[in-house]
Amino acid sequence: MSSNLYDFSTLTGSIHAALSGMMSSGWVVFTELVLIGLLFLLFYALLGLFLVYLERKVCAIIQNRVGPNRVGKWGLLQTIADLIKLLLKELIPIRKADPILFNLAPFIVILASFMAMAALPFAKGLQAVDFNIGVFYVMAVSSLGVVGILLAGWSSNSKYSLIGAIRSGAQIVSYELSVGLSILAIVVFSGTMQLSGIVESQADGWWLFKGHIPALIAFVIFLIASTAEINRGPFDLAEAESELTAGFHTEYSGIKFAFFFLAEYINMFIVAAIGATVFLGGWMPFHIGNWEGFNHIMNYIPSIVWFFLKTFFIVYLIMWFKWTFPRLRIDQLLTLEWKYLLPISLVNIVFIAFIVLMGWHF
Amino acid sequence: MLNKQELTDIIRSLIPETEFPDGTQLLEVIVPAEKYFSLVEKLKSDQKLSFNYLISQTAVDFLSHMTVVCHLESVEFRHLIVVKVLLTDRENPTIDSLTALYPTAEYFEREIFDLFGIRFNNHPNLKRLFLEDDYGYPLRKDFRDEINIIER
Amino acid sequence: MSEEIIKDVMVGENEDYIINMGPQHPSTHGVLRLEVCLKGETVKYLIPHIGYIHRGIEKMCEADTYQQLIHLTDRMDYLSAHMNNEAVCLCVEDALQVEIPERVKYIRTILDELNRIASHQLWWCAFGMDLGALTSFFYGLRDREHILDIFEESFGSRLLHSFVMPGGLMHDVHPNFQKRTKEFIKYFRKKLPEYDQLLTGNIIFQNRAKGIGYMSRETAIGYGVTGPSGRGSNFACDVRKIAPYGAYDKVQFNEILGTGCDTFARYQVRMAEMWESMNIIEQLIDNIPEGDYTAKMKPIIKLPAGEYFRRVETARGELAVYVVSDGNKTPYRMKFRTPNFSNLFVLNTLASGHKIADLIAISGSLDLVIPDIDR
Numbered sequence: 001m002s003s004n005l006y007d008f009s010t011l012t013g014s015i016h017a018a019l020s021g022m023m024s025s026g027w028v029v030f031t032e033l034v035l036i037g038l039l040f041l042l043f044y045a046l047l048g049l050f051l052v053y054l055e056r057k058v059c060a061i062i063q064n065r066v067g068p069n070r071v072g073k074w075g076l077l078q079t080i081a082d083l084i085k086l087l088l089k090e091l092i093p094i095r096k097a098d099p100i101l102f103n104l105a106p107f108i109v110i111l112a113s114f115m116a117m118a119a120l121p122f123a124k125g126l127q128a129v130d131f132n133i134g135v136f137y138v139m140a141v142s143s144l145g146v147v148g149i150l151l152a153g154w155s156s157n158s159k160y161s162l163i164g165a166i167r168s169g170a171q172i173v174s175y176e177l178s179v180g181l182s183i184l185a186i187v188v189f190s191g192t193m194q195l196s197g198i199v200e201s202q203a204d205g206w207w208l209f210k211g212h213i214p215a216l217i218a219f220v221i222f223l224i225a226s227t228a229e230i231n232r233g234p235f236d237l238a239e240a241e242s243e244l245t246a247g248f249h250t251e252y253s254g255i256k257f258a259f260f261f262l263a264e265y266i267n268m269f270i271v272a273a274i275g276a277t278v279f280l281g282g283w284m285p286f287h288i289g290n291w292e293g294f295n296h297i298m299n300y301i302p303s304i305v306w307f308f309l310k311t312f313f314i315v316y317l318i319m320w321f322k323w324t325f326p327r328l329r330i331d332q333l334l335t336l337e338w339k340y341l342l343p344i345s346l347v348n349i350v351f352i353a354f355i356v357l358m359g360w361h362f
Numbered sequence: 363m364l365n366k367q368e369l370t371d372i373i374r375s376l377i378p379e380t381e382f383p384d385g386t387q388l389l390e391v392i393v394p395a396e397k398y399f400s401l402v403e404k405l406k407s408d409q410k411l412s413f414n415y416l417i418s419q420t421a422v423d424f425l426s427h428m429t430v431v432c433h434l435e436s437v438e439f440r441h442l443i444v445v446k447v448l449l450t451d452r453e454n455p456t457i458d459s460l461t462a463l464y465p466t467a468e469y470f471e472r473e474i475f476d477l478f479g480i481r482f483n484n485h486p487n488l489k490r491l492f493l494e495d496d497y498g499y500p501l502r503k504d505f506r507d508e509i510n511i512i513e514r
Numbered sequence: 515m516s517e518e519i520i521k522d523v524m525v526g527e528n529e530d531y532i533i534n535m536g537p538q539h540p541s542t543h544g545v546l547r548l549e550v551c552l553k554g555e556t557v558k559y560l561i562p563h564i565g566y567i568h569r570g571i572e573k574m575c576e577a578d579t580y581q582q583l584i585h586l587t588d589r590m591d592y593l594s595a596h597m598n599n600e601a602v603c604l605c606v607e608d609a610l611q612v613e614i615p616e617r618v619k620y621i622r623t624i625l626d627e628l629n630r631i632a633s634h635q636l637w638w639c640a641f642g643m644d645l646g647a648l649t650s651f652f653y654g655l656r657d658r659e660h661i662l663d664i665f666e667e668s669f670g671s672r673l674l675h676s677f678v679m680p681g682g683l684m685h686d687v688h689p690n691f692q693k694r695t696k697e698f699i700k701y702f703r704k705k706l707p708e709y710d711q712l713l714t715g716n717i718i719f720q721n722r723a724k725g726i727g728y729m730s731r732e733t734a735i736g737y738g739v740t741g742p743s744g745r746g747s748n749f750a751c752d753v754r755k756i757a758p759y760g761a762y763d764k765v766q767f768n769e770i771l772g773t774g775c776d777t778f779a780r781y782q783v784r785m786a787e788m789w790e791s792m793n794i795i796e797q798l799i800d801n802i803p804e805g806d807y808t809a810k811m812k813p814i815i816k817l818p819a820g821e822y823f824r825r826v827e828t829a830r831g832e833l834a835v836y837v838v839s840d841g842n843k844t845p846y847r848m849k850f851r852t853p854n855f856s857n858l859f860v861l862n863t864l865a866s867g868h869k870i871a872d873l874i875a876i877s878g879s880l881d882l883v884i885p886d887i888d889r
Contacts, residue, residue, distance in 0.1 A: 059648075059649075062649055063648075063649050063651075063652035063653075064652055064653070064656055065652060159531070159533050160533070163533075163552075163555070163870070167555075233646060233648075234646060234718055236646070237871075240646065240871070241540055242540050242541040242643060242644050242645070242646060242874055243541065243870055243871050243874050245539060245540060323648060323649050324647070324649060324712075325646075325647060325716065325718050326642065326645035326646045326647035326713070326716065326718050326719045326722055327645060327646025327647075327718075327722075327871070328718055328721075328722070329721075329722060329869055329871045329872065330555055330869060330871065331555075331869065332718075332721055332722075385820075386820070386821065387608070387820070387821065387822055387823060388823055390821075414735055414736075415735050415738065415751075416738060417738065417825070417832070417834055417851060418834050418836065418849065418851030420836060420849040420851075422838050422846070422847045423847075431836070431849075433823065433834065433836070433851070437735055437749070437750070437751070440756055444821075444823070464736055464738070465733075465736045465737050465859075465860075465863075466736065466737045466738040466856050466859065468859070469855065469856075469859045473855075477572075491564065491565060492564065492565030492568040492888065493565065493568070500570060500573055501572065501573055501847075511573075
C-alpha cells in the first residue's frame, strides 16, 4: 500500500555501502556517527531559528501585527540577527551562584532535547536510531530536561528562579503521567513501542481516525499535557513573566539564556513530532479508505513533507494556545492534571484495551 | 441627607466644645485635639450621621499653628463634613490616630507624618511613607532645601 | 561555597520567605515595590513600599500659579489626565464663581468619557497581560490608538494634554472632533464584543478571576476604595452621580455596580463602564452647543482666601482637590486625594492567603497607576 517513492533507506544504504568500501566496519560506524551528529547539530540550529521566527510570525498574526519584516526578505534573517546579538552578549556571572551547576544547567536542558531527537522518524527510512522501545525512550529522555530547569532555578540563588524551578518540577512530574498514558493508548492500539512500527501500523489510516473516540480523547489529552510538559503557555508557570519575571532563567544572560530558549522551542518540535507520529501517522500520507486515485496522488507527496506538515500543524496549535489563553494558576494546573486528565486517561486506556481485545478497531 | 444647620445642631449636642466657622464652602467643624477622636467616633457611629467614608485626611501648616483636616462623607446619606483640629505646638505636634475607625487613615496619617512631622497616637505603624528618615518635613512652610528647591 | 549558597536560598520552616516584587517588575505597572512574604506559593502578607517616583507635586503646586499647576496634575494619573485637570479647574471656578459656557461643559464631559474609555482599554490590556494572555495587549492598544488620535488632533498631545484650563478650555476643539468621535463610537461598539470573546468568556480566565480578592463593601468603604474597584463591591461611589459636574446632570446613565466583590466583579464593572461611557458620549456629541470655548478670565487668577474642595470621578476612582488659598496667585496648600493611593493599600487585605499569581491578578484588577500614588 505505502509507496516506495522517496524512500530514504536507499540513500542511507548507498552512503553506508560507499563508506564500507573505503574503511573497516569500526571506522564506518564512527564516521556515520559523526556525520549524523553533524547533521543533527545543523538541523537543530536551523530548526531552532526557524521555530523562533515562526512563533514570532504566528503571534504577530494573532495579535494584528506584521511581525519581523525588516531583516532580510519577510524578516527571515531576524532570528539570525538575534542569535548574533545573543552570542555577543556578556555572560553575567552571578555572585553567590553555584558556578558549576549554574553553567551546567543549560547544557542539560539542551542535551535532553537533543537526545530525544535521535529517535524521531523524520521520513521513511530517515531515522537515526530505531529503538524497539522508541516511545519509551523519547519520553524518558525528554523529561530529563526538567533536571536542568531545577538545577538552573536552584543554582541561580534567586528567589524567583527557585519558585519557577519548583513549579516546573511539580508540573512536569504531574503531566508526564498524562503524556505517557495518552501515548500508551496508541501503543495498545498498535501493539508496538517502536516508533517506525507505530507509523507502519497507520498505513491504512491514522490512529486518530481509526481509534474511535478513545483515540480522540487521548489526542486531546496529549495536546494539553504535552503543552504543559514543555512549559509553554497557558502552562508556562515556570517562566510566568508577569509573576516571576522570567522564572528559572531569570539570572541567565547571553548564549546561556539562548540555550534555554532554544531548548524550549526544540522541545515543542519534539512533542509535536511525537504527536504527529503517534496520532497523525507520522510520515504516512493521508489515505481515505478505498479511494485509490486519491491515495495514489497523496503518495506522490514525499514522506518528509508529510511529517513536517503534520508536525508544524501541531506546533501551530501549541503556539495558538499560548497566544490566546491566559495562564493557569499552580493549584489549578495540578487540579487539572490529577483530578481530570489522569482519571480520564486511566479510564480511557482501559476502554481502549477492551476495544482492542474485542477487535472493534479498524 | 441633612443640611448644614441640622448637622451643626446634632454635632453640638454630641460634643459641645466644637466650633463652626461661617462662610465656608462645606460644613466645617473645629474641634480641640483631645476631643478629636471621640468626635469622629461619634460621627461615624451615630445613626443619623454615619460618616463612614473618610475621603481624605491631610494637614496644613500655617506657621503659627498646624491644622489637621479630615473630609468625611456618609455613604448612606451623602452629607459631607470637614473636621479640623488646630495644633499650636509646631515643635512636637501630636494627635490621635483614626486608624481604629478607618483603615485607610493609617496611610493618610503616615503621609502626613512623612510630610508634616505630625505624630499620631495609637498608630500601628508610624513610619515615613515616601521619604528617607532624615529628610525633614517638606510640606512645612519653613522647610528649606538649598540643594533641590530653587526659591523664586 | 556550597553551604553558603544553601543558607541563602533555603529558609527555615518558621522563617519568612520574602520576595521583593519590584521596583522593576513586569506586573507592578510602575515603580512600586511589594514586599511579599510567601509560604510556599501562598502570600502570607505583603507590604507596599512606595515613593520611588515621589515628585512632590503638592509642594511644587505651592510655587505655581493655577494655570501652571494644571500641567503638574497631568503627571499624577497620566491615564486620566483630563479628569485631573478638570478637578483643579472646577475648584478654581468654584472659588471664583465663574459661570462657564455650556459648550465647555459638554466638551469636557465628552473628553472625560473618551479618556475613561482609553484608560479602561489600557487597563484591559494590562490585566490580560497580568494573567498571561499576551494577545489582549494588542487588541486594547489597537482601539486606544483611535482615541489618542482624536486627542492628538484636538490638543496636539496624546497622553498628557493639559487642555482644560480654569474657566474653559485652552482652545476650541478641532472641527473634525465631532465626526471622528462618532466614527470611533461606531467602530468601538463593534470591537468591544471582541474583548469579551477573547477574555471574558474564557474558562481559564474565569477560573483565575472568580472568587479571588474578595473585598466586602465594608472593606471598600473603610479603605476608601473608589472607582470601578469599589463599585465592584457594591459601593456606590460614583462622583458623577453624587455630585454631578460638567454635563453629567444632563445625561442619562447608570452607575455600574457589581455584587460579586471579587476580581471578576471589578473586571465586569470596568467592561460595563466602557459601554456606559459610549452611551454618555452618544447623548452629548450631537448636542454640543455653539459658543465660547472659555469664560472671560483674568490673566492672573487669584483665589479669594479660603478653602475649596472639589471631587471628580477619574477612571480609577474619586479624585479630590483641596485648596487652601491665602488670596495670592499661588495656592497656599494644595492637596490631591488621589484614588490609587487608597486603592493600593487594600491590597494586603485582598491578597493575603491567596497564591502569588492571584496577587498579580488582584493588583491588576485594582488598576493601579503608581505616579498617582506617589504624586
